[in-house]
Amino acid sequence: MLLAALLIAAAAVLFGGGSEVSAQLVEPASPDSSQAAPADEEDENVDLRPRPQAVEAIAPGQDPQSAPESSAAPVGAGGDDVVSPGAASDDDIRRDLKDLGDSGGGAGRAVLRPDGEAIAPVTAPPQVKLVIAAANEIAKSPYKWGGGHGKWLDTGYDCSGSVSYALASGGLVESSMVSGAYEKWGSKGRGKWITVYASGGHMYMEVAGLRFDTSGRDSRLGSRWQTGRRSGGSYAVRHPAGL
Secondary structure (H helix, E strand, O other), X not given: OHHHHHHHHXXXXXXXXXXXXXXXXXXXXXXXXXXXXXXXXXOOOOOOOOOOOOOOOOOOOOOHHHOOOOOOOOOOOOHHHOOOOOOXXXXXXXXXXXXXXXXXXXXXXXXXXXXXXXXXXXXXXXXXXHHHHHHHHHOOOOEOOOOOOOOOOOOOEOXXXXXXXXXXXXXXXXXXXXXXXXXHOOEEOOOOOEEEEEOOOOEEEEEXXXXXXXXXXXXXXXXXXXXXXXXXXXXXXXXXXXX
């Protein structure tokens, strides 16, 4: 019986009497083009090049969140008229030039800085600038009786030693002198730039309007430079010739 069934099936295939059986491969379905790409995928056509961003400067200490919107012209569009934050105004510059320039008496006036050093006027002769620079070097040195007389570079300076050190740097004295010797030094009277006040017991000098004195030093600055003047009635008043 089994053999007969097999023969009948084979005959059906040969003569077209049966249905053809074939295997077909199923291809996977193509994705729907209307479906959106995942969020973490980027379109290859998107321009990812970095672009410059405008940066606005704010004042020191200002909260960036509270900074006002910038109204300044962009660079290249009238930027020459834009003033940088914190820049000195015209009035500030004029005031500084006035302090450093002519004081109205024909000679410039030095300026005493908060650190106790003096700034020479721009109009001062080179000798005066050298005297001021040397005086700055020892302006805060300790007072030492006899200091500056045995040697120029000392651990401290007395009144005449201090004045001698500064004057020598400007080429106005050749050696250190005691205060009494300055009573007949130079020319008589006040000078245009430098005036020395000397007696047998003390001496000091004024340079471009500032007083250089070991007596009456400001405790806050600790400097021989002082803005206050003192009575010179009991002193011989002298000045270097031409200054």
